[in-house]
Amino acid sequence: xxxxxxxxxxxxxxxxxxxxxxxxxxxxxxxxxxxxxxxxxxxxxxxxxxxxxxxxxxxxxxxxxxxxxxxxxxxxxxxxxxxxxxxxxxxxxxxxxxxxxxxxxxxxxxxxxxxxxxxxxxxxxxxxxxxxxxxxxxxxxxxxxxxxxxxxxxxxxxxxxxxxxxxxxxxxxxxxxxxxxxxxxxxxxxxxxxxxxxxxxxxxxxxxxxxxxxxxxxxxxxxxxxxxxxxxxxxxxxxxxxxxxxxxxxxxxxxxxxxxxxxxxxxxxxxxxxxxxxxxxxxxxxxxxxxxxxxxxxxxxxxxxxxxxxxxxxxxxxxxxxxxxxxxxxxxxxxxxxxxxxxxxxxxxxxxxxxxxxxxxxxxxxx
Ligand SMILES: Cc1ncc(COP(=O)(O)O)c(C=O)c1O
Numbered sequence: 069x070x071x072x073x074x075x076x077x078x079x080x081x082x083x084x085x086x087x088x089x090x091x092x093x094x095x096x097x098x099x100x101x102x103x104x105x106x107x108x109x110x111x112x113x114x115x116x117x118x119x120x121x122x123x124x125x126x127x128x129x130x131x132x133x134x135x136x137x138x139x140x141x142x143x144x145x146x147x148x149x150x151x152x153x154x155x156x157x158x159x160x161x162x163x164x165x166x167x168x169x170x171x172x173x174x175x176x177x178x179x180x181x182x183x184x185x186x187x188x189x190x191x192x193x194x195x196x197x198x199x200x201x202x203x204x205x206x207x208x209x210x211x212x213x214x215x216x217x218x219x220x221x222x223x224x225x226x227x228x229x230x231x232x233x234x235x236x237x238x239x240x241x242x243x244x245x246x247x248x249x250x251x252x253x254x255x256x257x258x259x260x261x262x263x264x265x266x267x268x269x270x271x272x273x274x275x276x277x278x279x280x281x282x283x284x285x286x287x288x289x290x291x292x293x294x295x296x297x298x299x300x301x302x303x304x305x306x307x308x309x310x311x312x313x314x315x316x317x318x319x320x321x322x323x324x325x326x327x328x329x330x331x332x333x334x335x336x337x338x339x340x341x342x343x344x345x346x347x348x349x350x351x352x353x354x355x356x357x358x359x360x361x362x363x364x365x366x367x368x369x370x371x372x373x374x375x376x377x378x379x380x381x382x383x384x385x386x387x388x389x390x391x392x393x394x395x396x397x398x399x400x401x402x403x404x405x406x407x408x409x410x411x412x413x414x415x416x417x418x419x420x421x422x423x424x425x426x427x428x429x430x431x432x433x434x435x
Contacts, residue, residue: 239373
C-alpha cells in the first residue's frame with residue numbers, strides 16, 4: 069500500500085507502530101488458562117466496581133453526567149484536597165494520558181529521554197508527535213536507574229524525561245535519593261513524566277511518590293491507572309496528577325464526554341474499595357516471596373520487583389519459552405520486546421496461578 073500521499077505527515081509515517089496480539093496456544097488440553105502476561109490484577113476487578121457497573125448498565129443511553137470535571141473533584145477528595153481539582157488529567161487509560169502529555173508538550177524535533185528496557189508504547193507515542201526518543205538504558209546487570217547517564221543526555225532540546233517507577237518489565241526502581249538527585253539537577257524547563265502505575269505494589273521504604281514532589285511545585289506529571297490494582301484494565305481509565313500550571317495547560321486538550329459513564333462509575337467505586345486494594349497487595353507480596361524462594365532454590369536469576377510482576381532469566385530462548393508455556397496454558401511475556409533480551413516477565417498471580425506457573429516453568433530447568 070502506498071504511504072506517499074502528500075497529506076501524510078512525515079513523522080507519523082516514520083513512527084514505529086506499536087503492536088500487541090494475543091498469541092493462540094497450539095494445544096488446549098489443560099484445565100485452566102492462566103494469563104500472567106499483562107500485569108493485570110489476578111484477584112480480579114474490584115467487587116464494588118463490578119456491582120456499580122451492573123447497576124449502571126441500563127443508563128448508557130445517556131451521555132456521561134459524571135463528566136471529567138466531576139472526576140477531577142472525586143480525585144481531589146481522594147487526595148484529601150492536598151491536590152485540587154484541575155491538577156488531574158483524566159482519560160481513557162494511562163496510555164491516553166501519555167498521548168495527551170505528548171500532544172501538549174512534544175514538538176517536532178523535541179527530545180524525550182526514556183530508559184530501556186521499559187514500557188514500549190512510549191516510543192510510538194513520542195514519535196507520533198515528531199519527538200526524538202533518546203534512550204539512556206538502565207544500568208546492567210542490576211537494572212538500576214542511571215541518573216548520571218540521563219543527566220548527561222539532556223540537551224537544550226530535551227522536553228521530557230520519562231521515569232518509570234517501578235519499571236516495567238524489570239520491577240526495579242529509582243530510590244528517593246536517586247530521583248531527587250535527578251530532579252535537582254534537571255534544567256527547570258524539562259518536565260518529568262513519572263509513571264508510577266504500579267505504586268500500590270511497592271513495599272520499599274525509600275520509594276519516591278509523585279504527589280510529594282507535585283506539592284513542592286516541581287515540574288512533574290505522575291501517571292496512575294485503574295488497570296492494575298483496581299482490576300479494571302478492560303474499562304480503560306487512568307489519570308495524571310500534576311501542578312496547577314501544567315494541569316491547566318494540558319486540560320485544554322479536552323473533548324466532551326471523553327470517558328465513558330461506565331468507566332467513571334467503576335473508577336469512583338474502585339477508589340473506595342480499600343478492602344480489595346489491601347487483599348490484592350497481600351496476594352502480590354505473599355506470592356512474590358513464594359516465587360523468590362522458588363527461583364532461588366532452582367538457581368534462576370531474577371530481579372527483585374516492586375511491581376505485581378517478576379522478571380527472570382529464561383533457561384531457554386525467551387520467545388521459545390513463552391510459546392511453549394502458552395501451549396501448557398500459562399501465558400507469560402518475553403522481555404525481548406522491551407529490550408530485556410533473554411528474560412521473561414510473569415505477573416504475580418493467586419497462589420494457584422503461581423503454582424501452575426512453577427509446575428510448567430520448572431520443566432524447562434536443566435532441560
Ligand atoms: C509502565 C506502564 N505504564 C503505563 C501503563 C498503561 O496502562 P493503561 O493504559 O492500561 O492505563 C502500563 C500498562 O501495562 C505500564 O506497564
